[in-house]
Amino acid sequence: MxxxxxxxxxxxxxxxxxxxxxxxxxxxxxxxxxxxxxxxxxxxxxxxxxxxxxxxxxxxxxxxxxxxPLMFSHVELEALILGFRWVQKFADTPVTKAASDALAKISAVLPADLQDELENSALLVGPRRIVDTEVVDLVLLRAAIRRERKLRLAYADGAGRFSERVIWPIALGYFEDTRMLVAWCEQRWDFRHFRTDRMREIALVETRYPRRRAQLLKEWRDMENGPRRREGAPTCADPPA
Incomplete structure (x- = not known):
């Protein structure tokens, strides 16, 4: 070595x-x-x-x-550029701009040979199928997640049924054809997934939800990766009286 x-x-x-x-x-x-x-x-x-x-x-x-600069191997550099290219193609505009800015900062401190490899990487990302149709601000969604704040959400499901909820946002997933918010729903008193293109309105509630996001995320992952909890088993929080 x-x-x-x-x-x-x-x-x-x-x-x-x-x-x-x-x-x-x-x-x-x-x-x-x-x-x-x-x-x-x-x-x-x-x-x-x-x-x-x-x-x-x-x-x-x-x-x-x-x-x-010496701290990036060739394989690490390939992983970085592949990740940046995916973000640039599939994330929303503020995140894609941030990715471009970050890539420029990395390129500026690389030696000339690695700069050339960064700019001419042969790792490519496939075509984008998603069309930005959100009417809500994803910046606000990410801020609520970081700050562990509740959100008021107006939402229409796949059948067009409209509902209003208070949710605890814990994660935002980016996929090729959609974006999905993972949240604890006070109405359903369970974890729910909400497509961002079906959100009609969101409002930040200046109330911190009562559990830490890291713990909620762990409980959601355990639920997704294991058998569905049995009826009546303890959930992430006791429901209101």
Missing amino acids: VRSERLLALLQVLRRHRYPVSGAMLAQETGVSIRTLYRDIASLQAQGADIEGEPGVGYVLRPGFMLP
Whole structure:
């Protein structure tokens, strides 16, 4: 393994650990001697990586370290450009613009050979079938998800039946032919999926929903990946009296 790849591997291992990890464990995970491990840590620190610790105590990488150009392998670069191209084609306008801006920032700090590879990648994304027909602002949806705020939703289902609900938005899925909001519905007192193109109106409620989004998302995933909970079993929250 060349030195640049070895340093990248060490950074990736450090990123996986939130608490100090011993030099012996780091050396074992990266496949180097403890002496080489100490030299590699010193090299990363010299490049600006905020690695705290010392031999016998352990090491931890503090948040905020920006990846230098050598930190992208060719395969990682291919994964990035494929992801960016998918976002540019299938996401809504604010997100596609953000993706283009992010890609420009990455390209600006890459060496010339990697810049050329980024611009001429042979990985392509298929044609877009979705047509933007939303009448609601997806920026507001994403803000509600980030802030863990309730939403008032006016919605028409596939049969055209209209309903008004209060929901707890937890995730927004992007697909080739539609976009789907995952939310806890106070009316149904269960998880529900809402197509964004069937939303007629949304309004942010300045009330934080009573559960953390991460926990709700875990419960939704458990429900999707396992058998449907039995009738009367506990749900993510007790229903109102």
